[in-house]
Amino acid sequence: MFRKGKKRHSSSSSQSSEISTKSKSVDSSLGGLSRSSTVASLDTDSTKSSGQSNSNSDTCAEFRVKYVGAIEKLKYNESKSLEGPLDLINYIDVAQQDGKLPFVPGEEEFIMGVSKYGIKVSTSDQYDVLHRHALYLIVRMVCYDDGLGAGKSLLALKTTDAASEECSLWVYQCNSL
Structure with a gap:
C-alpha cells in the first residue's frame, strides 16, 4: 500500500527547496529588508561558525x-x-x-x-x-x-x-x- 522509496523522499526534498526558493523571491522583492531574511541568514551563520548545540541553535x-x-x-x-x-x-x-x-x-x-x-x-x-x-x-x-x-x-x-x-x-x- 505505502511505498518507501526514493520517489517519496525526493518529492519532500523538492518541496522544501521550493519553499526556500519562494521565500527568497519574496525577500528579494522587498530589497532584502524583511526581518525573516535577516534572521535566517544570521541563524545559519551563527550556528555554523560557533558549533553550538541544538538547544542554543536559535x-x-x-x-x-x-x-x-x-x-x-x-x-x-x-x-x-x-x-x-x-x-x-x-x-x-x-x-x-x-x-x-x-x-x-x-x-x-x-x-x-x-x-x-x-x-x-x-x-x-x-x-x-x-x-x-x-x-x-x-x-x-x-x-x-x-x-x-x-x-x-x-x-x-x-x-x-x-x-x-x-x-x-x-x-x-x-x-x-
Whole structure:
C-alpha cells in the first residue's frame, strides 16, 4: 500500500527547496529588508561558525549585560508619551533621579541572547532565566551612553502586554555601543 522509496523522499526534498526558493523571491522583492531574511541568514551563520548545540541553535547573538532595573505596568496613557527614543531616554533619566531606577546596576553579569523569537536574559551559566521578551511584544529598543563617564551604555527595552494595555521598560547596562 505505502511505498518507501526514493520517489517519496525526493518529492519532500523538492518541496522544501521550493519553499526556500519562494521565500527568497519574496525577500528579494522587498530589497532584502524583511526581518525573516535577516534572521535566517544570521541563524545559519551563527550556528555554523560557533558549533553550538541544538538547544542554543536559535540564538543569533549573545551579549554580557548587567540588570539595572525595570519600570513595569505603565498604563496606556502614561506610555503614550514614550514613542521616540529620546522620550525613553528622558523618562529613564528622570526615573533614575527620582529613585525609581538605580544609576548603577548590581554586580551580577547576565547573558542576553537575541534570537528570532525575541530576547532572553539568563544567568552567566545560562541555567536560570531572569527575563524573556517575546519579539512580537517588543515595541522599541534604544542603546545610549549612560552619561556617567565610565564608558558604559544603557540598553532600554520597551515592551507591551498581549492586549497592548500596559507597557514596561527594562534597563540593562552593557560595556559599549
